[in-house]
Amino acid sequence: MKLTVNGNEVEVTSEADTPLLWVLRDELNLVGTKFGCGIAQCGACTVHLDGVAIRSCVTPVAAVANKDIQTIEGQATETGLSPVQQAWLETDVAQCGYCQSGQIMAATALLAQNANPSDPEIDAAMAGNICRCGTYPRIRKAVHLAAALIAEEQSA
Amino acid sequence: MSDTLTARSLSRRRFVQSSGALLFAAQCPVGLSRKAYAGGAGAMMNSFVRIDPNNVITMLANNSEFGNGAYTVMSMMLAEELDVDYRSIALEAAPTTPEYYSPLFREYLTAGSVTTGSTFMPMRTAGAKARAMLLEAASQDWQVPSAELTTEGGKVTHAASGRSSTYGELLEAIHRLDIQPPETVALKDPSEFKILGKPARRYEGAGKVDGSAEFGIDIKLPGMLYGAIARPPVHSGSVIDFDATESLAMPGVVKVKAIRAGVVVLADSYWRAQKARAKLKIEWDRGVNDGVSSEQFYADYRALADTPGLLAEDIGDAIGALDAAETAGNVIEATYEMPLLAHATLEPMNCIARVEGDTCTIWSGTQYQSNDQEVISRFLGIPQQNVTIHRPLMGGSFGRRSSKTADYTVEAVEAAMGESVPVQIIWSREEDIRSGHYRPLFVHKLRGSVDESGMPEAWHQVAVGQSLMQGTKHDPGYMVRGIDIYSLDGCLQEPFGVFPYGTSYQIPNHRVESHNAPKKGIVPQEWRSVGHTHTGIAYECFLDEMAHKGGIDPMELRLRLTKDHARMNRVLSVLKEKCDWDKPLAPGRGRGVASRIYNISPVAQAVEVTVAENGDFTVDRVVCVVDCGFAVNPLGIEGQVEGGLAYGLGGVAFGNIDIVNGEVQQSNFHDYPVMRLPQMPKVEVHILPSDEPPTGIGEQATTPIAPAVANALFNATGRRVRRFPLSSQGFNLV
Numbered sequence: 001m002k003l004t005v006n007g008n009e010v011e012v013t014s015e016a017d018t019p020l021l022w023v024l025r026d027e028l029n030l031v032g033t034k035f036g037c038g039i040a041q042c043g044a045c046t047v048h049l050d051g052v053a054i055r056s057c058v059t060p061v062a063a064v065a066n067k068d069i070q071t072i073e074g075q076a077t078e079t080g081l082s083p084v085q086q087a088w089l090e091t092d093v094a095q096c097g098y099c100q101s102g103q104i105m106a107a108t109a110l111l112a113q114n115a116n117p118s119d120p121e122i123d124a125a126m127a128g129n130i131c132r133c134g135t136y137p138r139i140r141k142a143v144h145l146a147a148a149l150i151a152e153e154q155s156a
Numbered sequence: 157m158s159d160t161l162t163a164r165s166l167s168r169r170r171f172v173q174s175s176g177a178l179l180f181a182a183q184c185p186v187g188l189s190r191k192a193y194a195g196g197a198g199a200m201m202n203s204f205v206r207i208d209p210n211n212v213i214t215m216l217a218n219n220s221e222f223g224n225g226a227y228t229v230m231s232m233m234l235a236e237e238l239d240v241d242y243r244s245i246a247l248e249a250a251p252t253t254p255e256y257y258s259p260l261f262r263e264y265l266t267a268g269s270v271t272t273g274s275t276f277m278p279m280r281t282a283g284a285k286a287r288a289m290l291l292e293a294a295s296q297d298w299q300v301p302s303a304e305l306t307t308e309g310g311k312v313t314h315a316a317s318g319r320s321s322t323y324g325e326l327l328e329a330i331h332r333l334d335i336q337p338p339e340t341v342a343l344k345d346p347s348e349f350k351i352l353g354k355p356a357r358r359y360e361g362a363g364k365v366d367g368s369a370e371f372g373i374d375i376k377l378p379g380m381l382y383g384a385i386a387r388p389p390v391h392s393g394s395v396i397d398f399d400a401t402e403s404l405a406m407p408g409v410v411k412v413k414a415i416r417a418g419v420v421v422l423a424d425s426y427w428r429a430q431k432a433r434a435k436l437k438i439e440w441d442r443g444v445n446d447g448v449s450s451e452q453f454y455a456d457y458r459a460l461a462d463t464p465g466l467l468a469e470d471i472g473d474a475i476g477a478l479d480a481a482e483t484a485g486n487v488i489e490a491t492y493e494m495p496l497l498a499h500a501t502l503e504p505m506n507c508i509a510r511v512e513g514d515t516c517t518i519w520s521g522t523q524y525q526s527n528d529q530e531v532i533s534r535f536l537g538i539p540q541q542n543v544t545i546h547r548p549l550m551g552g553s554f555g556r557r558s559s560k561t562a563d564y565t566v567e568a569v570e571a572a573m574g575e576s577v578p579v580q581i582i583w584s585r586e587e588d589i590r591s592g593h594y595r596p597l598f599v600h601k602l603r604g605s606v607d608e609s610g611m612p613e614a615w616h617q618v619a620v621g622q623s624l625m626q627g628t629k630h631d632p633g634y635m636v637r638g639i640d641i642y643s644l645d646g647c648l649q650e651p652f653g654v655f656p657y658g659t660s661y662q663i664p665n666h667r668v669e670s671h672n673a674p675k676k677g678i679v680p681q682e683w684r685s686v687g688h689t690h691t692g693i694a695y696e697c698f699l700d701e702m703a704h705k706g707g708i709d710p711m712e713l714r715l716r717l718t719k720d721h722a723r724m725n726r727v728l729s730v731l732k733e734k735c736d737w738d739k740p741l742a743p744g745r746g747r748g749v750a751s752r753i754y755n756i757s758p759v760a761q762a763v764e765v766t767v768a769e770n771g772d773f774t775v776d777r778v779v780c781v782v783d784c785g786f787a788v789n790p791l792g793i794e795g796q797v798e799g800g801l802a803y804g805l806g807g808v809a810f811g812n813i814d815i816v817n818g819e820v821q822q823s824n825f826h827d828y829p830v831m832r833l834p835q836m837p838k839v840e841v842h843i844l845p846s847d848e849p850p851t852g853i854g855e856q857a858t859t860p861i862a863p864a865v866a867n868a869l870f871n872a873t874g875r876r877v878r879r880f881p882l883s884s885q886g887f888n889l890v
Contacts, residue, residue: 096549131833
């Protein structure tokens with residue numbers, strides 16, 4: 001089966017019912033996407049499928065052939081970190097850091113839909129991403145900063 | 157353990173009493189090994205610092221990083237004295253040898269929020285001693301007085317002659333001139349600090365935004381097999397027999413075998429291993445915990461609380477005062493009940509083990525390396541030094557990865573025995589919730605009386621729950637006259653074991669007793685802020701009841717009770733002002749306060765809640781004032797306070813593990829809910845300036861939030877919650 005991951009076409013051999021999460025992690029060695037619950041409750045496994053944030057732990061690999069899959073590893077470009085990653089670093093969001101790939105992917109998808117989300121909009125969009133370290137205040141702050149960075153980039 | 161205890165209690169008392177103690181700097185014995193410096197390429201300057209000829213400076217870190225910020229503060233301390241950028245320092249997890257044991261615990265253990273305090277002198281001294289050797293080498297080699305040399309950015313410079321060399325370039329001179337580490341060294345005066353005390357971003361932060369940070373679960377070794385374990389339905393259960401015919405026929409499955417933890421399926425991928433696990437047919441012996449239930453724990457503990465316990469403290473005559481007050485109607489009584497809690501780290505437990513002959517290597521996220529090594533060496537019957545531990549970053553821990561049984565580590569070793577390749581065991585979330593270790597269930601019974609002025613006159617508390625330390629290697633080290641000191645965290649007015657005192661309050665008649673409940677049903681384990689997770693609720697909520705009974709404002713009551721404890725009194729005074737305590741709130745809203753001391757740091761919080769008719773409530777605002785001595789990294793402290801209180805708030809709001817007929821009823825985040833973004837309050841953190849030595853902050857904020865919220869709910873509704881979580885009593889955090 002052929003997948004397109006971060007713009008690269010790759011051939012995978014996992015059984016069709018294998019969740020995308022484990023194909024990414026164990027077959028493609030893209031381990032930035034994390035396992036947290038296995039039932040779409042925590043968001044640690046969030047990736048983008050055609051630009052939409054999905055839970056890769058409950059998405060069979062057979063369902064994503066010929067679609068554009070983006071993971072945390074594809075967020076930085078040759079010119080550097082994405083605006084959301086920059087905002088995360090600047091705000092010093094991460095503590096243990098385990099959930100942050102998923103948080104960044106969720107925030108990136110949110111900002112693609114809504115360039116300037118309010119706090120309640122951020123809360124609603126990111127309620128599915130658990131952070132056990134409780135970095136939530138900085139996540140809110142970082143989303144606002146990322147929105148500003150993207151706006152700056154676009155006006156430049 | 158006894159040496160540890162003496163050193164620990166002494167140092168704690170000294171910390172409490174001294175002022176300006178940052179200046180006692182230079183003589184600190186830190187266990188820097190004289191033998192460590194070997195010379196040649198890539199020199200160990202001392203136990204903690206290696207410098208390579210290409211000027212890479214490497215720190216050997218003997219405290220674990222699980223979100224606590226250990227790597228950030230330790231690299232800051234070293235960098236400060238070495239005059240380099242803390243983020244330019246390379247870092248390795250130090251090996252599991254006694255020279256890297258914690259000076260407080262005398263074990264290789266990261267716990268108790270002591271990392272910053274216990275590494276503050278050793279890491280600075282290590283940096284300063286390495287710098288002194290570099291200066292000595294340059295001085296001798298260049299024939300210039302040492303006093304004319306300066307260091308900056310990893311270089312030694314002699315301005316007058318214009319000579320300059322990197323630290324790496326000076327290694328040759330150190331070797332040739334046989335420069336040895338100095339016995340003592342002067343550390344910088346705090347007024348000279350360029351790094352310490354300034355907000356610093358996380359040392360390993362970059363890898364945590366681009367997905368490259370490596371956690372234990374991410375490690376892949378050549379030929380490695382993945383293991384999924386089917387665990388018994390009851391803690392204490394074991395395998396009688398199993399049929400793996402169907403599992404063995406599935407793709408990628410290599411082997412199925414029984415180990416003490418259950419039945420393990422080994423396969424070439426985790427997904428395949430756990431899929432094959434579902435097809436196992438297993439006959440279980442349910443063991444001694446069959447039939448145990450948490451409701452029975454509550455009933456048994458309530459009955460125990462009515463009987464005399466082990467007496468921890470008896471100041472004045474609490475019984476006499478209560479009996480006398482009874483007739484005047486000045487006595488109140490309450491029982492507080494706190495459930496079992498799981499840690500639910502987001503990275504599930506996992507461990508890789510490789511067993512070869514009489515050696516064993518593990519890759520494991522752990523807070524407690526020396527214990528893992530000890531348990532594995534005993535299990536395999538091999539010398540302790542034959543067990544090598546590689547420690548990656550951890551996706552949270554909150555106490556779970558300081559397992560005294562080394563459960564998730566030794567089971568990987570057992571699974572890897574007889575295999576010619578490394579084996580990685582990964583827990584599912586269901587295993588984590590059902591088969592983990594837990595914050596023990598506790599019942600506290602309290603009686604109190606107020607005097608004519610309304611002030612607390614007598615306090616009688618009986619705590620009942622399973623001890624963390626009883627029957628472990630820490631018994632009797634952390635037990636006093638049979639009492640686990642953690643069961644009474646923050647409840648005692650006088651020194652107790654290694655604790656200089658528990659509470660900052662002074663009540664004239666104060667009696668506290670403890671029952672060690674029978675060990676059954678679960679393995680109890682430290683949960684972020686340990687005993688305070690239940691004692692904090694019991695003590696601070698009942699104090700609120702006493703304030704109500706005596707007609708005294710709860711903030712005012714705490715200020716009066718702490719008049720002899722200057723640091724806590726200052727914290728509360730600042731809190732009262734910052735939280736607008738005296739500003740009236742609209743109907744349906746409420747305000748609550750609580751204060752606790754954990755590892756010397758006084759912390760107090762005031763919260764504001766809004767409660768709807770149906771019991772749904774929001775926590776709108778939390779103001780937290782902390783005094784953790786000299787604030788090494790204010791940005792890190794703020795993060796620990798925000799995150800620490802989020803952890804405590806989730807726990808008190810809906811954290812609950814039920815056991816019925818020996819089996820844990822919850823299984824994943826849908827029925828063991830944890831804090832989510834919409835529930836997170838606005839948090840204001842105030843760090844009080846201080847010249848005292850740095851003390852802990854990782855667990856301190858977890859403690860007061862629970863009682864502060866319960867007290868605020870009472871303030872808003874007049875309803876007192878005495879059984880937790882709040883969600884079990886109709887109060888739902890939204």
